[in-house]
Amino acid sequence: MRYLLIYDITHDGTRTKVADACLDYGLARIQYSAFLGELSATHQRELLLKIKQRAGTHGLNVHLFPLDEKAWEKRQVIDRKEPGTDE
Amino acid sequence: MRYLLIYDITHDGTRTKVADACLDYGLARIQYSAFLGELSATHQRELLLKIKQRAGTHGLNVHLFPLDEKAWEKRQVIDRKEPGTDE
Numbered sequence: 667m668r669y670l671l672i673y674d675i676t677h678d679g680t681r682t683k684v685a686d687a688c689l690d691y692g693l694a695r696i697q698y699s700a701f702l703g704e705l706s707a708t709h710q711r712e713l714l715l716k717i718k719q720r721a722g723t724h725g726l727n728v729h730l731f732p733l734d735e736k737a738w739e740k741r742q743v744i745d746r747k748e749p750g751t752d753e
Numbered sequence: 754m755r756y757l758l759i760y761d762i763t764h765d766g767t768r769t770k771v772a773d774a775c776l777d778y779g780l781a782r783i784q785y786s787a788f789l790g791e792l793s794a795t796h797q798r799e800l801l802l803k804i805k806q807r808a809g810t811h812g813l814n815v816h817l818f819p820l821d822e823k824a825w826e827k828r829q830v831i832d833r834k835e836p837g838t839d840e
Contacts, residue, residue, distance in 0.1 A: 674784040697761040725835030748812030
C-alpha cells in the first residue's frame with residue numbers, strides 16, 4: 667500500500683534522523699516534511715517504531731496516511747518554482 | 754469528503770496567504786504545513802484556485818489528497834511534546 671508520512675519536528679538532529687529513516691524504507695521526499703511511497707504492513711510498523719526510537723526523548727508530530735489507488739488518482743498538485751531560483 | 758492539504762512555500766507572505774485560505778475554507782491546521790478537513794467538490798476547486806491566485810508569481814508546491822473513511826481510520830499518529838516546551 668502507498669503511504670504518505672508528514673511530520674513536524676522541532677529538534678534538528680531528530681528531524682534528520684526521521685527523514686533518514688523514511689528514506690531507508692524507500693519513501694520519496696515530496697516536500698520538506700513529507701514522504702511518500704509503498705510500505706508493507708511489516709515495514710510500516712517497523713518504520714514507526716524506528717522513528718520513535720530515533721526521536722529518543724525529543725518531541726515530534728508524525729502522521730502516516732494510507733493512500734489507496736482512488737485517493738492517489740484524485741490527488742491534486744500545484745508545483746511552481748519560485749522565480750529566479752532552482753527550488 | 755475529507756482532504757489533506759500539504760505545502761512547501763518559500764515566500765513568507767505567500768505561505769501566510771495560503772494558510773489563511775485553508776483556514777477560510779474550514780480546514781484545521783494539523784502541522785505547520787498541513788491542513789485537514791471536509792471540503793465539497795466545489796469548495797475544493799475554489800480553494801485551489803484561490804491558492805494559485807494568492808500565490809501570484811511566487812513558487813509553491815501544494816498536494817491535496819482525498820482521505821476516505823478507510824484511510825482515515827487506518828491513519829497513525831505519533832504526537833509527543835518537546836520536553837520543556839508547550840509545543
